Structure formats: C-alpha cells, structure tokens
Amino acid sequence: MARAIGRCIRALAAVALVILSGCAPAGIAPTGAAQLPGRVSELATRGPGAALGYAPDRVLIRFRPDVASVNAEETLRSYGFPSVRRIAAIGVYSVRTAPGVSVAETLAALSRNGEIEAARPDPRVRMADVPNDTYFATYQHNLRNPGGLLDIGGGIRLQLVAGADIKALPAWDTAQGDPEVVIAVLDTGVDRDHVDLAAKVLQEGHDFANDDDDASDDHWHGTHVAGIAAADTNNGAGIAGVARNCRILPVKVLDRNGDGYYSWIIDGIIWAADRGADVINLSLGGDVPDSFLEDACKYAHDKGAVIVAAAGNDGTEGVLYPAAYDETVLAVAASDYADAIASFSNFGPEIDVAAPGAWILGPVPQTYVGPEELPFVFASGTSAAAPHAAGLAALIRSLKPDLTPDEIMWVIRYSADDINRTTLPGRDDHAGYGRVNMQRALVPYILD
Amino acid sequence: MGERTRRRRGLSILVLSAFVAAGGLAAEGPNVKSLAAGLGYDHFARTVVWSGEDGVSKILTHALAARAEIGLRSGLVFSLSLGFALTDLSAQTFATLPISLELGTASLKGFSLAAEAAVPVRNFGDFEIGAAGRIVYSFGIARSWPLEGFAVDGRATGEPTWFEVSVGPRIAYRALGRVVPFAELGARLLWAGFRMSETLGELTGVETKHVRGDFALALAAGADVRATDRFTVRAKAGITPASGRADGLLSLSVLYSF
Numbered sequence: 281m282a283r284a285i286g287r288c289i290r291a292l293a294a295v296a297l298v299i300l301s302g303c304a305p306a307g308i309a310p311t312g313a314a315q316l317p318g319r320v321s322e323l324a325t326r327g328p329g330a331a332l333g334y335a336p337d338r339v340l341i342r343f344r345p346d347v348a349s350v351n352a353e354e355t356l357r358s359y360g361f362p363s364v365r366r367i368a369a370i371g372v373y374s375v376r377t378a379p380g381v382s383v384a385e386t387l388a389a390l391s392r393n394g395e396i397e398a399a400r401p402d403p404r405v406r407m408a409d410v411p412n413d414t415y416f417a418t419y420q421h422n423l424r425n426p427g428g429l430l431d432i433g434g435g436i437r438l439q440l441v442a443g444a445d446i447k448a449l450p451a452w453d454t455a456q457g458d459p460e461v462v463i464a465v466l467d468t469g470v471d472r473d474h475v476d477l478a479a480k481v482l483q484e485g486h487d488f489a490n491d492d493d494d495a496s497d498d499h500w501h502g503t504h505v506a507g508i509a510a511a512d513t514n515n516g517a518g519i520a521g522v523a524r525n526c527r528i529l530p531v532k533v534l535d536r537n538g539d540g541y542y543s544w545i546i547d548g549i550i551w552a553a554d555r556g557a558d559v560i561n562l563s564l565g566g567d568v569p570d571s572f573l574e575d576a577c578k579y580a581h582d583k584g585a586v587i588v589a590a591a592g593n594d595g596t597e598g599v600l601y602p603a604a605y606d607e608t609v610l611a612v613a614a615s616d617y618a619d620a621i622a623s624f625s626n627f628g629p630e631i632d633v634a635a636p637g638a639w640i641l642g643p644v645p646q647t648y649v650g651p652e653e654l655p656f657v658f659a660s661g662t663s664a665a666a667p668h669a670a671g672l673a674a675l676i677r678s679l680k681p682d683l684t685p686d687e688i689m690w691v692i693r694y695s696a697d698d699i700n701r702t703t704l705p706g707r708d709d710h711a712g713y714g715r716v717n718m719q720r721a722l723v724p725y726i727l728d
Numbered sequence: 729m730g731e732r733t734r735r736r737r738g739l740s741i742l743v744l745s746a747f748v749a750a751g752g753l754a755a756e757g758p759n760v761k762s763l764a765a766g767l768g769y770d771h772f773a774r775t776v777v778w779s780g781e782d783g784v785s786k787i788l789t790h791a792l793a794a795r796a797e798i799g800l801r802s803g804l805v806f807s808l809s810l811g812f813a814l815t816d817l818s819a820q821t822f823a824t825l826p827i828s829l830e831l832g833t834a835s836l837k838g839f840s841l842a843a844e845a846a847v848p849v850r851n852f853g854d855f856e857i858g859a860a861g862r863i864v865y866s867f868g869i870a871r872s873w874p875l876e877g878f879a880v881d882g883r884a885t886g887e888p889t890w891f892e893v894s895v896g897p898r899i900a901y902r903a904l905g906r907v908v909p910f911a912e913l914g915a916r917l918l919w920a921g922f923r924m925s926e927t928l929g930e931l932t933g934v935e936t937k938h939v940r941g942d943f944a945l946a947l948a949a950g951a952d953v954r955a956t957d958r959f960t961v962r963a964k965a966g967i968t969p970a971s972g973r974a975d976g977l978l979s980l981s982v983l984y985s986f
Contacts, residue, residue, distance in 0.1 A: 726830045
C-alpha cells in the first residue's frame, strides 16, 4: 500500500504544481491544492444498566482523602455489599450492590454518606466499533491517531502524536449518520464509480462548469473531499468517512483544471440548497469578497444548510471567500497529525475551527492514478480539513434534526479542542476555537 | 401544555381537594372525632419509562412531612401533609439539546404536598372494609450542573415534578385493641415531568421528559399502633410489581392526638 501510494504521491506532486500555478486571480480554486501527494459486547438485556451502558450490579466509590482505608472498608461492609475490591493505586473501590438493590438505589444511599467523595455507576466498556475499511487502522490518523511513525511512501514518514485526531471512534458509537442527511460537495465533481463512493453518491447532481447534469470528477479533488466527508464505511475497502452513513450530492463548480468562477459557485450553492442539502462543503475559495456570493450563502443558510468552507492554503493572513463570511459559513483551518496548525493554513478572525488537513488519505478516480495504482492518495490542504467539519455537521444534523445551522456551527465551535492553548489560549485566528472533536460534539455529557 | 401550566393544575387540584375536604369537615363540625398532628416519613420507588427513552429508569422519593389529621365520627379520616422531598432520578438522556446530556443518578430536593383519606364502608365482624385514597404532588427545586471542557462555560439545570394519585380498597382488623393491622390494594397513577435546560455560550435549549399516567398496583400492609392515649404510630410497607422486579414503598408516621 505504502509503495503504491508513494507512486501516487509523486504523480500528484506534479499535478499540484500545475494547479497552484493555474489559480486565476479572478477565479476560484480548490484549497486542497497544496498537497504533497503522496463488537462488541452485545447489550443483551435492556435493564436500567443496559439502557445507560453501565453494570447493573456494580458501582465505583471514592472516599474523602481524610477517611482511612480501614474505616472506608468498614463503612462499605455496613451497606451489605457482597464484594468490595479496592483499586489501591487510585483509591477507588469497586463494589457489587447488595442483592435486590439497584445501582440507582445504591448510589442514592451512598450520596448521603458524608465520608464519600464520589460514587458513580460502573460504565460498560466495549471493544470500539472499528470499521473494517482497509486503510482505516493504519493510515487514517485524522480519524484515530495512535501515535508512532507512519510511513506513507515516497520517503515520507510522519511522526504521529497519539490523540491528535477528531475522536471519530467514540463518536461513532453515538452517531454514524442518517442516510437521509445529504452533504453537497461543491467541487470538481465526484467519481460515482469509485469503490468507496458508489453507494454513497446520489443519482442527481449538476455540473455548472460545463452546464450539464454530469457531475463526474474529471480532476481528483472533489472525489478526495467527498471521501473524507462520507466515504462508504465498513465496506471492507478503502477508507472510512466522517459521516459514514450520510450521502453525497455532487455539484461540479470547478473545471477539469480545478478552476471556477463565483457565478458557478453561486449557482451551485443555490442549486444544492434548493435540493435540500443539509450541509454544503466548499473546499475552495477566492480572494475577493462579493456580495452576490455572500447572498447565495445567506440563501442556503436560511434554507437550513450548514455551509463549511476551507480557509485557504497560502499560509498568510486572509481567509478566502466564502469561508470569510462569518455569519453564514464555518471557516476551517488545517491542523496536522501532531495537532499543530499546518504552516500552509490561512488565518484571520473569521477562522472558526481547525481540522486535520495534512497527509489525509482519500479516494481519487482510477482514471487519475492510472490502472495500475490504487485509487487513493494522501493530500494536504484546508480542502482536506473542511470535509471533516462538514461530516461532523452532517452527523449533528442526523442526531438533532431540529437544530438550526447556527446552532450546529456553535456546537462544532464550542466542542473543539483548543490545540494551541499554550501559546494562544481561547479562540484565536489560527485554530479558531480549536480542532474539531466529534466525541465532545456528539456523545452525551454526563451529569454527576 | 407547558410544564408550569401542568404544575399549576396539579397544585390547584390538591388545594381544591383540601378545601373541599376542609369544607366538609367544617360543615360536620360537631362530628369531628379526633384531631392529630405529627411527622411522617414516606419512601417509594417507582420504575418508569420516560418519554423518548428505550430503557426503564427509577424515581426514588424520600419525603419528610408535617401531617395534620382529622377523624370524623363517620369513620372518615382525612389528612394533609406538607414536607420536604428528596427525589432520585436515574437513566435519562436528553438528546435533543444542542449538547446531549446524560443524567446518571441525581438527587433533587423539592417539596411535597399530600392529601390522604380513608373511609370505612362496611364491617364484617372485626374486619372493617373501606377505601383509601391519596394524592401527592412534588415540585422540585432546580439543580444545576456546570458543563465543563467546552470552549465556553455552560450550565445545565434540571427541574423535576411529579404527581401521583392512589386509590383502592382497605381492610383493617379491629380486634386487637391498641393495634390495628390493615392491608391496602392501591391503584396508582403517576404523572411526572423532568425539564432539563442547557446554556452554553450562544447555545440554549430545553428538553422535557414525561411520564403520563403510568399505572401500577401496589399491595401494602401496616398497622396503627396506639402507643399511648396521645401518641399513635402508623407504619406501612408495600410492594409494586414492575417488569420483573418489585418497587417498594414505606411509610412511617407519629401522630399526637389533641
């Protein structure tokens, strides 16, 4: 795999230069062009414990520091617990509840004991539902980063930092996406025949670059972006997508060279919104503000679409448009596999969040890499970052269909990890509120 | 119907019941046989399924109340109590809030108002057959939790209320002098609401869960023990079968007769 991908990397390097040099000032370009290419224990019963996911006959207890362990154990024996086990290293007791007494009743009784600092249910643990996609475990550090050295071919080795990811695995226990929730990918088109996308791409689509209904990808960028957002997952092939069960509406607004015009983008945004797109991903941008483009974003936003856009890959101050439309568009910067902000990522006060955008594996059309190569490449850019946030927006919409676009955008912002808090605590112009955290956005917060 | 409206309606029913009963008693003035006051402790557990939940959860209540009791010559005994209730709620997920919240186990303090009546209908030898009824309304004091770990500070606030009506036959045995054992079969209907609100920066949300008219049968047994001429101790224990398990209820009160 690494060797094959390495060949792809070399091929894409050349293409990247073409794309970067071909960005017309008056036009709009994809912002992923800076690539250096290259169960589960069943819940058998539905008792109170099963409903919440904790042991039905066990609780965890910690006494106040001034309570000696001898006294603590004597206290626990007085409750009639049939077994008391001390986890000495952290001063916690694991006890079995008395026969016929529920966890809730036990905790209620313990809560009235002044010697006890904390008592809580013993949460059920299960083997993480790891998707079986071929490259998930090894290469998708953006979704689950195990740390260590990752050889992606072409002589490139990445020093991963464990946990520098968007916490996809724990989040997928809560939400994997509703197939009725649609992410419109406004880009160079999407390869409908790709093994990792064929089942996910909606039949309809439109090509505003060539003014027809064929939104196939004659580049590679749109397919890559679509795959990050919602690749077919757990299909035993390729990669996992963030919104693994949501579907993709392909809208081609960039031509075969990766260039486009505001008019195509405006048409694409309105077309996608009119077809009920829940999320609109724009891994592209232009340098100049335009009130017509802003109006199109407002139109889609008011129709209920969450608009996510890439910040740009110049590494300078100045967020591209439409990402810079603060009221209606979520602007996404790029972070890397060590939770640092990528050097190429544009910055400015409009940045909302960051997402992984360095060496992200995604699908590309077979025609792009040639018949001998695997149709997947690593690419870098805020183009790759944006679909992470778009996928998360789709999962939130799936789980909470009544939330407005504004609310979904705030959930994504507030739940982010402040990855550069040591130098720039709080919201800043480089990472915004931080790198998106699917787990915090989707998994219920426990009140105790 | 809003939660506050429901609460006002419940309170109105209770107050109205009290007024009706008090009016009846006033009209019967000369027929008053006994007046007593005291303290009581009530506990009950109730397994319920909240709206929107797949699994069961439990309402556990401990109430300490001041009680006034009036007995009429006809045998009707009417009591009112006002107290402090500690309600434990468990196993609820509030998934429509912007940030989903899961309530593991939480004790929420509140007040309880109760009106209770027991009336004899017929005697068979030493056995007295009658009916007993009870209305309890608990309105919670909100409890707040900080929401930590987000980019901004947030807070969640939970506010429970519940209302229970219980009515059924009662049999008492009056041949033991100062000790009157009794047994009751109660049909219990429970309405409950739990309002959870959330504030996190620009995000706000409210989600309310309900239990609407949950029905259960409770079998209870107890005794009135006239410890002295002035003091009576009343104890009652019972069970409510609930989907493979039994919920318990316990009541203990000490009354001083005037």
